[in-house]
Amino acid sequence: xxxxxxxxxxxxxxxxxxxxxxxxxxxxxxxxxxxxxxxxxxxxxxxxxxxxxxxxxxxxxxxxxxxxxxxxxxxxxxxxxxxxxxxxxxxxxxxxxxxxxxxxxxxxxxxxxxx
Amino acid sequence: xxxxxxxxxxxxxxxxxxxxxxxxxxxxxxxxxxxxxxxxxxxxxxxxxxxxxxxxxxxxxxxxxxxxxxxxxxxxxxxxxxxxxxxxxxxxxxxxxxxxxxxxxxxxxxx
Numbered sequence: 001x002x003x004x005x006x007x008x009x010x011x012x013x014x015x016x017x018x019x020x021x022x023x024x025x026x027x028x029x030x031x032x033x034x035x036x037x038x039x040x041x042x043x044x045x046x047x048x049x050x051x052x053x054x055x056x057x058x059x060x061x062x063x064x065x066x067x068x069x070x071x072x073x074x075x076x077x078x079x080x081x082x083x084x085x086x087x088x089x090x091x092x093x094x095x096x097x098x099x100x101x102x103x104x105x106x107x108x109x110x111x112x113x114x115x
Numbered sequence: 116x117x118x119x120x121x122x123x124x125x126x127x128x129x130x131x132x133x134x135x136x137x138x139x140x141x142x143x144x145x146x147x148x149x150x151x152x153x154x155x156x157x158x159x160x161x162x163x164x165x166x167x168x169x170x171x172x173x174x175x176x177x178x179x180x181x182x183x184x185x186x187x188x189x190x191x192x193x194x195x196x197x198x199x200x201x202x203x204x205x206x207x208x209x210x211x212x213x214x215x216x217x218x219x220x221x222x223x224x225x226x
Binding site for chain 2: 031033040041042043044045048050058059090092094096097102103104105106107108109
């Protein structure tokens with residue numbers, strides 16, 4: 001498995017509170033992504049990063065922000081959590097060049113419940 | 116727009132072959148992937164194929180790509196109970212761009 005960890009693995013929070021999820025990689029891959037997985041929707045991209053301090057929005061970015069101050073860490077923040085953000089969040093990494101360029105490898109996921 | 120369609124369920128008996136199908140709409144898709152997800156786990160990359168290929172084989176897995184019909188299939192030979200999982204098809208236009216996922220096919224293998 002690619003060296004990707006996510007923390008926390010499980011979290012229960014209340015509506016209106018801020019939440020930060022962390023993704024850490026040891027592969028030195030340039031690109032990092034945050035997806036959410038919901039029943040009936042598959043996985044959808046929230047935000048991604050193509051380098052330190054370089055980020056862009058995905059399909060479902062409203063209510064989320066991200067930061068990447070180091071190659072190895074990509075943080076996802078829910079500024080004010082809502083029940084609609086209850087989901088499983090996956091981090092992924094990829095290297096856009098070389099053999100298998102662009103292939104994304106996924107972390108173990110974070111289960112978030114917003115009450 | 117981009118869309119990836121998969122059938123939701125497939126049930127097979129142990130030892131049979133499984134074929135999971137996927138259709139995509141973006142003709143500019145360059146990379147096509149198959150991922151496996153076991154309960155409570157992340158997505159495990161099974162295999163991928165580039166749009167300039169028609170077939171790729173990797174042990175028990177065979178991927179077929181029909182670019183004309185925008186159809187991708189994953190064949191698992193000699194299916195085992197450990198193959199029971201959700202299988203996702205995904206596409207991307209170029210390296211580094213977001214993956215567009217299907218909703219996943221749940222494969223159930225009975226002994």
